[in-house]
Amino acid sequence: xxxxxxxxxxxxxxxxxxxxxxxxxxxxxxxxxxxxxxxxxxxxxxxxxxxxxxxxxxxxxxxxxxxxxxxxxxxxxxxxxxxxxxxxxxxxxxxxxxxxxxxxxxxxxxxxxxxxxxxxxxxxxxxxxxxxxxxxxxxxxxxxxxxxxxxxxxxxxxxxxxxxxxxxxxxxxxxxxxxxxxxxxxxxxxxxxxxxxxxxxxxxxxxxxxxxxxxxxxxxxxxxxxxxxxxxxxxxxxxxxxxxxxxxxxxxxxxxx
Ligand SMILES: [Zn+2]
Numbered sequence: 001x002x003x004x005x006x007x008x009x010x011x012x013x014x015x016x017x018x019x020x021x022x023x024x025x026x027x028x029x030x031x032x033x034x035x036x037x038x039x040x041x042x043x044x045x046x047x048x049x050x051x052x053x054x055x056x057x058x059x060x061x062x063x064x065x066x067x068x069x070x071x072x073x074x075x076x077x078x079x080x081x082x083x084x085x086x087x088x089x090x091x092x093x094x095x096x097x098x099x100x101x102x103x104x105x106x107x108x109x110x111x112x113x114x115x116x117x118x119x120x121x122x123x124x125x126x127x128x129x130x131x132x133x134x135x136x137x138x139x140x141x142x143x144x145x146x147x148x149x150x151x152x153x154x155x156x157x158x159x160x161x162x163x164x165x166x167x168x169x170x171x172x173x174x175x176x177x178x179x180x181x182x183x184x185x186x187x188x189x190x191x192x193x194x195x196x197x198x199x200x201x202x203x204x205x206x207x208x209x210x211x212x213x214x215x216x217x218x219x220x221x222x223x224x225x226x227x228x229x230x231x232x233x234x235x236x237x238x239x240x241x242x243x244x245x246x247x248x249x250x251x252x253x254x255x256x257x
Contacts, residue, residue, distance in 0.1 A: 015116020
C-alpha cells in the first residue's frame with residue numbers, strides 16, 4: 001500500500017472549508033466547474049483568450065538564451081483582471097487555478113476532475129523533463145508575501161513533483177521594467193538578473209516561470225543568468241503573453257476601434 005499524500009488530503013480539506021473560486025469572475029466553483037478551475041459562464045471567454053499553440057512567436061517578442069517561451073493565454077480582458085488581482089495581493093488564491101490552467105493549456109495535462117483537485121500529469125505522453133522550476137524574482141519584493149511567479153512555480157512543482165529553486169536575484173541599481181520603453185527594457189534587463197554563486201544548476205533543464213511575458217526581455221535575461229550558472233536548457237512559461245489579440249479573438253467593440 002502506498003502512503004497517503006498528506007499534502008493532497010490537506011488541499012482537499014481546505015477546498016471543502018474554503019471553496020475555490022473562478023479566477024476569471026470570482027464566482028464560487030460548484031460541481032459544474034469547467035475542468036475544476038473556472039465557472040461555466042466563463043467558458044467562452046477562457047477559450048477566446050487561449051494562446052494556441054502555446055509557443056510564443058519570435059515576431060512578437062525579443063528572445064535570446066531560451067529554448068522556447070510558452071503561455072496559456074493572451075494578456076487581455078478576464079485573464080488580465082485575474083493576473084492583476086493576484087499580483088496586487090488581493091486574491092492570491094487564484095494562482096492555484098491559473099497554474100492549473102497553465103498545466104492543461106501549455107502541456108496538455110489531464111484537467112482536474114473537480115474544484116480543489118489536481119490536474120494529472122501521469123497521463124501526459126509528452127511529459128516535460130525539467131529538473132527544477134525557477135520563478136522570476138520580484139523587482140520590489142513585499143516582505144513575507146510570495147510573488148505571483150513563486151506561487152505559480154510552487155503549484156507546478158506540486159503537480160509535477162519537481163523542486164522549486166530560487167537561484168536568481170535582482171541586481172541592485174536596475175530600474176523596474178514597467179518604467180521603461182521596449183528598447184530600454186532590453187538594455188536594462190540584460191544586466192538586471194544574476195544567479196547566486198552557490199546555485200547548483202550544473203546540467204539541469206530549467207523551467208523558468210513568470211506571470212506575464214511582455215517583450216521577452218526579463219525571461220531572456222533570467223535564462224542567460226541560469227545558463228551562465230550551468231543550466232543546459234531553459235524554457236520560459238507564463239500565464240499570459242502580452243501580444244496583440246488575433247483579429248478573430250477580438251470582441252466586436254474592439255474591432256470597431
Ligand atoms: Zn467565471
